[in-house]
Amino acid sequence: MGVGELSSAALPRGFFDRPSHEVAPDLLGRVLVHGGADGVVAVRLTEVEAYGGPGEDPAAHTYRGKTPRNAVMFGPPGHLYVYFTYGMHFCANLVCLPEGSGSAVLLRAGEVVSGLDTARARRSSGRAVPPGEPGSSGGPGASGRSVSSGKLIAERDLARGPARLAVALGLLREHNGLDAIQEGAAAGRPRGSVTMLEGRPPDPAAIRSGPRTGISTAKETPWRFWIDGDPTVSPYRPHVPRRRSVAATSVGEAPRS
Structure with missing residues:
Protein backbone atom coordinates (compact mmCIF):
# COMPACT_ATOMS: atom_id res chain seq x y z
CA MET A 1 0.00 0.00 0.00
CA GLY A 2 2.97 2.32 0.30
CA VAL A 3 4.21 4.38 3.20
CA GLY A 4 3.87 7.96 4.39
CA GLU A 5 0.94 10.29 4.99
CA LEU A 6 -1.66 11.19 2.38
CA SER A 7 -1.30 14.71 0.99
CA SER A 8 -4.48 16.80 0.98
CA ALA A 9 -3.13 19.22 -1.64
CA ALA A 10 -5.28 19.39 -4.78
CA LEU A 11 -3.80 18.36 -8.12
CA PRO A 12 -3.45 21.19 -10.68
CA ARG A 13 -5.23 21.09 -14.04
CA GLY A 14 -1.90 20.84 -15.84
CA PHE A 15 -1.48 17.36 -14.36
CA PHE A 16 -4.15 16.12 -16.80
CA ASP A 17 -3.01 18.19 -19.78
CA ARG A 18 -0.98 15.25 -21.10
CA PRO A 19 -1.57 12.03 -23.07
CA SER A 20 -3.74 9.60 -21.09
CA HIS A 21 -1.08 6.85 -21.06
CA GLU A 22 1.27 9.30 -19.31
CA VAL A 23 -1.34 10.53 -16.84
CA ALA A 24 -2.57 7.02 -15.95
CA PRO A 25 0.48 5.68 -14.05
CA ASP A 26 0.85 9.06 -12.32
CA LEU A 27 -2.73 8.76 -11.04
CA LEU A 28 -1.85 5.72 -8.94
CA GLY A 29 -1.82 6.64 -5.26
CA ARG A 30 -3.79 9.84 -5.88
CA VAL A 31 -7.05 10.36 -4.01
CA LEU A 32 -10.46 11.17 -5.47
CA VAL A 33 -12.92 12.74 -3.01
CA HIS A 34 -16.66 13.05 -3.58
CA GLY A 35 -19.08 14.66 -1.15
CA GLY A 36 -22.55 13.20 -1.64
CA ALA A 37 -25.78 13.89 0.23
CA ASP A 38 -25.12 10.88 2.46
CA GLY A 39 -21.49 11.67 3.27
CA VAL A 40 -17.98 12.15 1.91
CA VAL A 41 -15.88 9.28 0.58
CA ALA A 42 -12.24 9.35 -0.53
CA VAL A 43 -10.61 6.61 -2.62
CA ARG A 44 -6.87 6.18 -3.21
CA LEU A 45 -6.48 4.88 -6.76
CA THR A 46 -4.64 1.58 -7.21
CA GLU A 47 -5.62 0.59 -10.76
CA VAL A 48 -6.43 2.62 -13.88
CA GLU A 49 -6.65 2.25 -17.67
CA ALA A 50 -5.75 4.82 -20.34
CA TYR A 51 -7.81 5.36 -23.49
CA GLY A 52 -6.62 7.38 -26.49
CA GLY A 53 -8.30 9.82 -28.82
CA PRO A 54 -10.37 9.77 -32.04
CA GLY A 55 -8.99 7.48 -34.74
CA GLU A 56 -6.13 6.45 -32.43
CA ASP A 57 -7.54 3.88 -30.02
CA PRO A 58 -10.28 1.51 -31.29
CA ALA A 59 -11.21 0.66 -27.67
CA ALA A 60 -11.95 4.30 -26.75
CA HIS A 61 -15.45 5.78 -26.72
CA THR A 62 -14.12 8.65 -28.83
CA TYR A 63 -12.63 6.50 -31.60
CA ARG A 64 -15.33 7.51 -34.12
CA GLY A 78 -9.57 17.15 -15.23
CA HIS A 79 -13.33 16.71 -15.63
CA LEU A 80 -15.25 13.55 -14.77
CA TYR A 81 -16.63 11.44 -17.62
CA VAL A 82 -19.26 9.12 -16.11
CA TYR A 83 -21.03 6.63 -18.36
CA PHE A 84 -23.63 3.89 -17.94
CA THR A 85 -22.76 0.42 -19.22
CA TYR A 86 -24.34 -3.03 -19.60
CA GLY A 87 -27.65 -1.56 -18.41
CA MET A 88 -26.36 -1.94 -14.85
CA HIS A 89 -23.29 0.06 -13.88
CA PHE A 90 -21.71 3.49 -13.92
CA CYS A 91 -17.98 3.90 -14.57
CA ALA A 92 -15.89 7.01 -13.90
CA ASN A 93 -13.06 8.48 -15.97
CA LEU A 94 -10.89 11.59 -15.83
CA VAL A 95 -10.45 13.61 -19.03
CA CYS A 96 -6.93 14.21 -20.36
CA LEU A 97 -5.26 16.49 -22.95
CA PRO A 98 -6.49 19.94 -24.05
CA GLU A 99 -10.11 20.65 -24.89
CA VAL A 105 -8.35 7.49 -17.95
CA LEU A 106 -10.77 4.91 -16.55
CA LEU A 107 -10.67 4.56 -12.76
CA ARG A 108 -10.66 0.79 -12.22
CA ALA A 109 -10.00 0.23 -8.50
CA GLY A 110 -8.91 1.82 -5.28
CA GLU A 111 -8.67 1.78 -1.49
CA VAL A 112 -11.31 3.63 0.54
CA VAL A 113 -9.23 5.88 2.80
CA SER A 114 -12.03 8.03 4.23
CA GLY A 115 -15.78 7.59 4.64
CA LEU A 116 -15.57 3.83 5.09
CA ASP A 117 -19.04 3.51 6.66
CA THR A 118 -20.62 5.58 3.90
CA ALA A 119 -18.91 3.56 1.18
CA ARG A 120 -19.97 0.30 2.78
CA ALA A 121 -23.56 1.50 3.11
CA ARG A 122 -23.66 2.43 -0.58
CA ARG A 123 -22.20 -0.92 -1.63
CA SER A 124 -24.34 -2.91 0.81
CA SER A 125 -27.53 -1.47 -0.66
CA GLY A 126 -27.17 -4.05 -3.41
CA ARG A 127 -28.18 -1.45 -5.98
CA ALA A 128 -25.80 -0.65 -8.82
CA VAL A 129 -28.05 2.13 -10.17
CA PRO A 130 -30.55 4.52 -8.61
CA PRO A 131 -34.32 3.89 -8.78
CA GLY A 132 -35.74 4.69 -12.20
CA GLU A 133 -32.58 3.84 -14.17
CA PRO A 134 -32.66 0.86 -16.56
CA GLY A 135 -31.45 -2.24 -14.74
CA SER A 136 -32.29 -0.86 -11.30
CA SER A 137 -34.45 -3.82 -10.29
CA GLY A 138 -33.85 -7.54 -10.01
CA GLY A 139 -30.77 -9.43 -8.93
CA PRO A 140 -27.73 -8.25 -7.02
CA GLY A 141 -26.21 -4.85 -7.62
CA ALA A 142 -22.59 -3.80 -7.94
CA SER A 143 -22.02 -5.22 -4.49
CA GLY A 144 -22.08 -8.66 -6.09
CA ARG A 145 -24.65 -10.06 -3.65
CA SER A 146 -28.29 -9.73 -2.68
CA VAL A 147 -29.44 -7.22 -0.08
CA SER A 148 -30.66 -10.02 2.16
CA SER A 149 -27.35 -11.91 2.33
CA GLY A 150 -26.23 -9.83 5.29
CA LYS A 151 -22.59 -10.49 4.47
CA LEU A 152 -20.18 -7.71 5.40
CA ILE A 153 -18.22 -6.49 2.37
CA ALA A 154 -14.46 -6.68 2.93
CA GLU A 155 -12.63 -3.36 2.82
CA ARG A 156 -10.47 -4.56 -0.08
CA ASP A 157 -13.61 -5.13 -2.17
CA LEU A 158 -15.41 -1.84 -1.54
CA ALA A 159 -13.90 -0.13 -4.62
CA ARG A 160 -12.30 -3.15 -6.34
CA GLY A 161 -13.50 -2.79 -9.92
CA PRO A 162 -14.77 0.25 -11.89
CA ALA A 163 -18.48 -0.22 -11.08
CA ARG A 164 -17.80 -0.82 -7.38
CA LEU A 165 -15.54 2.23 -7.28
CA ALA A 166 -18.28 4.42 -8.77
CA VAL A 167 -20.84 3.08 -6.26
CA ALA A 168 -18.50 3.57 -3.29
CA LEU A 169 -17.88 7.18 -4.36
CA GLY A 170 -21.57 7.76 -5.08
CA LEU A 171 -20.93 8.72 -8.72
CA LEU A 172 -23.96 8.67 -11.03
CA ARG A 173 -25.02 10.05 -14.40
CA GLU A 174 -25.69 13.45 -12.82
CA HIS A 175 -21.98 13.77 -12.00
CA ASN A 176 -20.89 13.48 -15.63
CA GLY A 177 -18.92 16.63 -16.46
CA LEU A 178 -18.05 17.68 -12.90
CA ASP A 179 -14.71 19.45 -12.57
CA ALA A 180 -12.36 17.44 -10.33
CA ILE A 181 -9.81 20.26 -10.19
CA GLN A 182 -10.55 22.29 -7.09
CA GLU A 183 -7.22 24.01 -6.50
CA GLY A 184 -7.13 25.67 -3.12
CA ALA A 185 -10.23 23.76 -1.98
CA ALA A 186 -8.48 21.06 0.06
CA ALA A 187 -9.51 22.67 3.34
CA GLY A 188 -13.22 22.65 2.53
CA ARG A 189 -15.19 21.18 -0.37
CA PRO A 190 -18.84 21.98 -1.07
CA ARG A 191 -21.35 19.11 -0.99
CA GLY A 192 -21.60 17.37 -4.37
CA SER A 193 -18.13 18.41 -5.49
CA VAL A 194 -15.30 16.12 -6.58
CA THR A 195 -11.65 16.83 -5.90
CA MET A 196 -8.47 15.11 -7.03
CA LEU A 197 -5.79 15.21 -4.32
CA GLU A 198 -2.07 14.44 -4.45
CA GLY A 199 -2.56 11.52 -2.08
CA ARG A 200 0.43 9.20 -1.76
CA PRO A 201 2.05 8.00 -5.02
CA PRO A 202 3.66 4.56 -4.81
CA ASP A 203 7.30 3.75 -5.37
CA PRO A 204 7.73 3.78 -9.20
CA ALA A 205 9.25 0.30 -8.93
CA ALA A 206 5.86 -0.98 -7.69
CA ILE A 207 3.93 0.18 -10.77
CA ARG A 208 3.04 -2.51 -13.31
CA SER A 209 1.42 -2.28 -16.74
CA GLY A 210 -0.31 -4.71 -19.07
CA PRO A 211 -3.25 -5.21 -21.45
CA ARG A 212 -6.55 -3.58 -20.61
CA THR A 213 -9.34 -5.66 -19.13
CA GLY A 214 -12.22 -7.21 -21.07
CA ILE A 215 -11.98 -5.27 -24.34
CA SER A 216 -12.37 -6.84 -27.78
CA THR A 217 -10.23 -4.41 -29.79
CA ALA A 218 -6.67 -3.15 -29.19
CA LYS A 219 -6.46 -5.97 -26.66
CA GLU A 220 -2.69 -5.99 -26.39
CA THR A 221 -2.19 -2.26 -25.75
CA PRO A 222 -0.42 -2.19 -22.34
CA TRP A 223 -2.35 0.78 -20.96
CA PRO A 241 -16.59 -13.49 -27.18
CA ARG A 242 -20.13 -14.65 -26.52
CA ARG A 243 -20.93 -17.99 -28.14
CA ARG A 244 -24.00 -18.49 -30.29
CA SER A 245 -26.57 -20.49 -28.34
CA VAL A 246 -28.17 -23.64 -29.72
CA ALA A 247 -31.56 -21.95 -29.61
CA ALA A 248 -30.31 -18.97 -31.58
CA THR A 249 -28.73 -21.20 -34.19
CA SER A 250 -31.94 -23.19 -34.64
CA VAL A 251 -34.03 -20.14 -35.45
CA GLY A 252 -31.41 -18.44 -37.54
CA GLU A 253 -30.68 -15.53 -35.22
CA ALA A 254 -27.37 -13.77 -35.57
CA PRO A 255 -24.88 -14.33 -32.75
CA ARG A 256 -24.33 -11.49 -30.27
CA SER A 257 -20.88 -9.99 -29.89
Missing part, protein backbone atom coordinates in the same frame (compact mmCIF):
# COMPACT_ATOMS: atom_id res chain seq x y z
CA GLY A 65 -15.54 11.11 -32.99
CA LYS A 66 -17.69 13.30 -30.79
CA THR A 67 -21.22 12.26 -29.81
CA PRO A 68 -23.70 13.44 -27.16
CA ARG A 69 -22.63 10.53 -24.96
CA ASN A 70 -18.87 11.19 -25.04
CA ALA A 71 -18.96 15.00 -25.33
CA VAL A 72 -17.39 15.47 -21.88
CA MET A 73 -14.27 13.65 -23.08
CA PHE A 74 -13.76 16.46 -25.59
CA GLY A 75 -13.95 19.09 -22.86
CA PRO A 76 -11.24 20.56 -20.60
CA PRO A 77 -8.84 18.19 -18.81
CA GLY A 100 -11.19 19.00 -28.13
CA SER A 101 -8.83 16.02 -27.83
CA GLY A 102 -11.19 13.27 -26.60
CA SER A 103 -9.05 11.18 -24.25
CA ALA A 104 -9.46 9.90 -20.68
CA ARG A 224 -3.66 -0.81 -17.77
CA PHE A 225 -1.59 0.34 -14.78
CA TRP A 226 -1.72 -0.92 -11.20
CA ILE A 227 0.18 -1.00 -7.91
CA ASP A 228 1.85 -4.38 -7.64
CA GLY A 229 0.70 -6.45 -4.67
CA ASP A 230 -2.10 -4.09 -3.62
CA PRO A 231 -5.10 -6.18 -2.50
CA THR A 232 -7.63 -3.73 -3.94
CA VAL A 233 -6.48 -4.24 -7.55
CA SER A 234 -9.13 -6.09 -9.57
CA PRO A 235 -8.45 -9.41 -11.32
CA TYR A 236 -7.39 -9.22 -14.96
CA ARG A 237 -9.98 -10.72 -17.31
CA PRO A 238 -9.41 -10.91 -21.09
CA HIS A 239 -12.34 -10.39 -23.44
CA VAL A 240 -14.28 -13.59 -24.12
Whole structure:
Protein backbone atom coordinates (compact mmCIF):
# COMPACT_ATOMS: atom_id res chain seq x y z
CA MET A 1 0.00 0.00 0.00
CA GLY A 2 2.97 2.32 0.30
CA VAL A 3 4.21 4.38 3.20
CA GLY A 4 3.87 7.96 4.39
CA GLU A 5 0.94 10.29 4.99
CA LEU A 6 -1.66 11.19 2.38
CA SER A 7 -1.30 14.71 0.99
CA SER A 8 -4.48 16.80 0.98
CA ALA A 9 -3.13 19.22 -1.64
CA ALA A 10 -5.28 19.39 -4.78
CA LEU A 11 -3.80 18.36 -8.12
CA PRO A 12 -3.45 21.19 -10.68
CA ARG A 13 -5.23 21.09 -14.04
CA GLY A 14 -1.90 20.84 -15.84
CA PHE A 15 -1.48 17.36 -14.36
CA PHE A 16 -4.15 16.12 -16.80
CA ASP A 17 -3.01 18.19 -19.78
CA ARG A 18 -0.98 15.25 -21.10
CA PRO A 19 -1.57 12.03 -23.07
CA SER A 20 -3.74 9.60 -21.09
CA HIS A 21 -1.08 6.85 -21.06
CA GLU A 22 1.27 9.30 -19.31
CA VAL A 23 -1.34 10.53 -16.84
CA ALA A 24 -2.57 7.02 -15.95
CA PRO A 25 0.48 5.68 -14.05
CA ASP A 26 0.85 9.06 -12.32
CA LEU A 27 -2.73 8.76 -11.04
CA LEU A 28 -1.85 5.72 -8.94
CA GLY A 29 -1.82 6.64 -5.26
CA ARG A 30 -3.79 9.84 -5.88
CA VAL A 31 -7.05 10.36 -4.01
CA LEU A 32 -10.46 11.17 -5.47
CA VAL A 33 -12.92 12.74 -3.01
CA HIS A 34 -16.66 13.05 -3.58
CA GLY A 35 -19.08 14.66 -1.15
CA GLY A 36 -22.55 13.20 -1.64
CA ALA A 37 -25.78 13.89 0.23
CA ASP A 38 -25.12 10.88 2.46
CA GLY A 39 -21.49 11.67 3.27
CA VAL A 40 -17.98 12.15 1.91
CA VAL A 41 -15.88 9.28 0.58
CA ALA A 42 -12.24 9.35 -0.53
CA VAL A 43 -10.61 6.61 -2.62
CA ARG A 44 -6.87 6.18 -3.21
CA LEU A 45 -6.48 4.88 -6.76
CA THR A 46 -4.64 1.58 -7.21
CA GLU A 47 -5.62 0.59 -10.76
CA VAL A 48 -6.43 2.62 -13.88
CA GLU A 49 -6.65 2.25 -17.67
CA ALA A 50 -5.75 4.82 -20.34
CA TYR A 51 -7.81 5.36 -23.49
CA GLY A 52 -6.62 7.38 -26.49
CA GLY A 53 -8.30 9.82 -28.82
CA PRO A 54 -10.37 9.77 -32.04
CA GLY A 55 -8.99 7.48 -34.74
CA GLU A 56 -6.13 6.45 -32.43
CA ASP A 57 -7.54 3.88 -30.02
CA PRO A 58 -10.28 1.51 -31.29
CA ALA A 59 -11.21 0.66 -27.67
CA ALA A 60 -11.95 4.30 -26.75
CA HIS A 61 -15.45 5.78 -26.72
CA THR A 62 -14.12 8.65 -28.83
CA TYR A 63 -12.63 6.50 -31.60
CA ARG A 64 -15.33 7.51 -34.12
CA GLY A 65 -15.54 11.11 -32.99
CA LYS A 66 -17.69 13.30 -30.79
CA THR A 67 -21.22 12.26 -29.81
CA PRO A 68 -23.70 13.44 -27.16
CA ARG A 69 -22.63 10.53 -24.96
CA ASN A 70 -18.87 11.19 -25.04
CA ALA A 71 -18.96 15.00 -25.33
CA VAL A 72 -17.39 15.47 -21.88
CA MET A 73 -14.27 13.65 -23.08
CA PHE A 74 -13.76 16.46 -25.59
CA GLY A 75 -13.95 19.09 -22.86
CA PRO A 76 -11.24 20.56 -20.60
CA PRO A 77 -8.84 18.19 -18.81
CA GLY A 78 -9.57 17.15 -15.23
CA HIS A 79 -13.33 16.71 -15.63
CA LEU A 80 -15.25 13.55 -14.77
CA TYR A 81 -16.63 11.44 -17.62
CA VAL A 82 -19.26 9.12 -16.11
CA TYR A 83 -21.03 6.63 -18.36
CA PHE A 84 -23.63 3.89 -17.94
CA THR A 85 -22.76 0.42 -19.22
CA TYR A 86 -24.34 -3.03 -19.60
CA GLY A 87 -27.65 -1.56 -18.41
CA MET A 88 -26.36 -1.94 -14.85
CA HIS A 89 -23.29 0.06 -13.88
CA PHE A 90 -21.71 3.49 -13.92
CA CYS A 91 -17.98 3.90 -14.57
CA ALA A 92 -15.89 7.01 -13.90
CA ASN A 93 -13.06 8.48 -15.97
CA LEU A 94 -10.89 11.59 -15.83
CA VAL A 95 -10.45 13.61 -19.03
CA CYS A 96 -6.93 14.21 -20.36
CA LEU A 97 -5.26 16.49 -22.95
CA PRO A 98 -6.49 19.94 -24.05
CA GLU A 99 -10.11 20.65 -24.89
CA GLY A 100 -11.19 19.00 -28.13
CA SER A 101 -8.83 16.02 -27.83
CA GLY A 102 -11.19 13.27 -26.60
CA SER A 103 -9.05 11.18 -24.25
CA ALA A 104 -9.46 9.90 -20.68
CA VAL A 105 -8.35 7.49 -17.95
CA LEU A 106 -10.77 4.91 -16.55
CA LEU A 107 -10.67 4.56 -12.76
CA ARG A 108 -10.66 0.79 -12.22
CA ALA A 109 -10.00 0.23 -8.50
CA GLY A 110 -8.91 1.82 -5.28
CA GLU A 111 -8.67 1.78 -1.49
CA VAL A 112 -11.31 3.63 0.54
CA VAL A 113 -9.23 5.88 2.80
CA SER A 114 -12.03 8.03 4.23
CA GLY A 115 -15.78 7.59 4.64
CA LEU A 116 -15.57 3.83 5.09
CA ASP A 117 -19.04 3.51 6.66
CA THR A 118 -20.62 5.58 3.90
CA ALA A 119 -18.91 3.56 1.18
CA ARG A 120 -19.97 0.30 2.78
CA ALA A 121 -23.56 1.50 3.11
CA ARG A 122 -23.66 2.43 -0.58
CA ARG A 123 -22.20 -0.92 -1.63
CA SER A 124 -24.34 -2.91 0.81
CA SER A 125 -27.53 -1.47 -0.66
CA GLY A 126 -27.17 -4.05 -3.41
CA ARG A 127 -28.18 -1.45 -5.98
CA ALA A 128 -25.80 -0.65 -8.82
CA VAL A 129 -28.05 2.13 -10.17
CA PRO A 130 -30.55 4.52 -8.61
CA PRO A 131 -34.32 3.89 -8.78
CA GLY A 132 -35.74 4.69 -12.20
CA GLU A 133 -32.58 3.84 -14.17
CA PRO A 134 -32.66 0.86 -16.56
CA GLY A 135 -31.45 -2.24 -14.74
CA SER A 136 -32.29 -0.86 -11.30
CA SER A 137 -34.45 -3.82 -10.29
CA GLY A 138 -33.85 -7.54 -10.01
CA GLY A 139 -30.77 -9.43 -8.93
CA PRO A 140 -27.73 -8.25 -7.02
CA GLY A 141 -26.21 -4.85 -7.62
CA ALA A 142 -22.59 -3.80 -7.94
CA SER A 143 -22.02 -5.22 -4.49
CA GLY A 144 -22.08 -8.66 -6.09
CA ARG A 145 -24.65 -10.06 -3.65
CA SER A 146 -28.29 -9.73 -2.68
CA VAL A 147 -29.44 -7.22 -0.08
CA SER A 148 -30.66 -10.02 2.16
CA SER A 149 -27.35 -11.91 2.33
CA GLY A 150 -26.23 -9.83 5.29
CA LYS A 151 -22.59 -10.49 4.47
CA LEU A 152 -20.18 -7.71 5.40
CA ILE A 153 -18.22 -6.49 2.37
CA ALA A 154 -14.46 -6.68 2.93
CA GLU A 155 -12.63 -3.36 2.82
CA ARG A 156 -10.47 -4.56 -0.08
CA ASP A 157 -13.61 -5.13 -2.17
CA LEU A 158 -15.41 -1.84 -1.54
CA ALA A 159 -13.90 -0.13 -4.62
CA ARG A 160 -12.30 -3.15 -6.34
CA GLY A 161 -13.50 -2.79 -9.92
CA PRO A 162 -14.77 0.25 -11.89
CA ALA A 163 -18.48 -0.22 -11.08
CA ARG A 164 -17.80 -0.82 -7.38
CA LEU A 165 -15.54 2.23 -7.28
CA ALA A 166 -18.28 4.42 -8.77
CA VAL A 167 -20.84 3.08 -6.26
CA ALA A 168 -18.50 3.57 -3.29
CA LEU A 169 -17.88 7.18 -4.36
CA GLY A 170 -21.57 7.76 -5.08
CA LEU A 171 -20.93 8.72 -8.72
CA LEU A 172 -23.96 8.67 -11.03
CA ARG A 173 -25.02 10.05 -14.40
CA GLU A 174 -25.69 13.45 -12.82
CA HIS A 175 -21.98 13.77 -12.00
CA ASN A 176 -20.89 13.48 -15.63
CA GLY A 177 -18.92 16.63 -16.46
CA LEU A 178 -18.05 17.68 -12.90
CA ASP A 179 -14.71 19.45 -12.57
CA ALA A 180 -12.36 17.44 -10.33
CA ILE A 181 -9.81 20.26 -10.19
CA GLN A 182 -10.55 22.29 -7.09
CA GLU A 183 -7.22 24.01 -6.50
CA GLY A 184 -7.13 25.67 -3.12
CA ALA A 185 -10.23 23.76 -1.98
CA ALA A 186 -8.48 21.06 0.06
CA ALA A 187 -9.51 22.67 3.34
CA GLY A 188 -13.22 22.65 2.53
CA ARG A 189 -15.19 21.18 -0.37
CA PRO A 190 -18.84 21.98 -1.07
CA ARG A 191 -21.35 19.11 -0.99
CA GLY A 192 -21.60 17.37 -4.37
CA SER A 193 -18.13 18.41 -5.49
CA VAL A 194 -15.30 16.12 -6.58
CA THR A 195 -11.65 16.83 -5.90
CA MET A 196 -8.47 15.11 -7.03
CA LEU A 197 -5.79 15.21 -4.32
CA GLU A 198 -2.07 14.44 -4.45
CA GLY A 199 -2.56 11.52 -2.08
CA ARG A 200 0.43 9.20 -1.76
CA PRO A 201 2.05 8.00 -5.02
CA PRO A 202 3.66 4.56 -4.81
CA ASP A 203 7.30 3.75 -5.37
CA PRO A 204 7.73 3.78 -9.20
CA ALA A 205 9.25 0.30 -8.93
CA ALA A 206 5.86 -0.98 -7.69
CA ILE A 207 3.93 0.18 -10.77
CA ARG A 208 3.04 -2.51 -13.31
CA SER A 209 1.42 -2.28 -16.74
CA GLY A 210 -0.31 -4.71 -19.07
CA PRO A 211 -3.25 -5.21 -21.45
CA ARG A 212 -6.55 -3.58 -20.61
CA THR A 213 -9.34 -5.66 -19.13
CA GLY A 214 -12.22 -7.21 -21.07
CA ILE A 215 -11.98 -5.27 -24.34
CA SER A 216 -12.37 -6.84 -27.78
CA THR A 217 -10.23 -4.41 -29.79
CA ALA A 218 -6.67 -3.15 -29.19
CA LYS A 219 -6.46 -5.97 -26.66
CA GLU A 220 -2.69 -5.99 -26.39
CA THR A 221 -2.19 -2.26 -25.75
CA PRO A 222 -0.42 -2.19 -22.34
CA TRP A 223 -2.35 0.78 -20.96
CA ARG A 224 -3.66 -0.81 -17.77
CA PHE A 225 -1.59 0.34 -14.78
CA TRP A 226 -1.72 -0.92 -11.20
CA ILE A 227 0.18 -1.00 -7.91
CA ASP A 228 1.85 -4.38 -7.64
CA GLY A 229 0.70 -6.45 -4.67
CA ASP A 230 -2.10 -4.09 -3.62
CA PRO A 231 -5.10 -6.18 -2.50
CA THR A 232 -7.63 -3.73 -3.94
CA VAL A 233 -6.48 -4.24 -7.55
CA SER A 234 -9.13 -6.09 -9.57
CA PRO A 235 -8.45 -9.41 -11.32
CA TYR A 236 -7.39 -9.22 -14.96
CA ARG A 237 -9.98 -10.72 -17.31
CA PRO A 238 -9.41 -10.91 -21.09
CA HIS A 239 -12.34 -10.39 -23.44
CA VAL A 240 -14.28 -13.59 -24.12
CA PRO A 241 -16.59 -13.49 -27.18
CA ARG A 242 -20.13 -14.65 -26.52
CA ARG A 243 -20.93 -17.99 -28.14
CA ARG A 244 -24.00 -18.49 -30.29
CA SER A 245 -26.57 -20.49 -28.34
CA VAL A 246 -28.17 -23.64 -29.72
CA ALA A 247 -31.56 -21.95 -29.61
CA ALA A 248 -30.31 -18.97 -31.58
CA THR A 249 -28.73 -21.20 -34.19
CA SER A 250 -31.94 -23.19 -34.64
CA VAL A 251 -34.03 -20.14 -35.45
CA GLY A 252 -31.41 -18.44 -37.54
CA GLU A 253 -30.68 -15.53 -35.22
CA ALA A 254 -27.37 -13.77 -35.57
CA PRO A 255 -24.88 -14.33 -32.75
CA ARG A 256 -24.33 -11.49 -30.27
CA SER A 257 -20.88 -9.99 -29.89
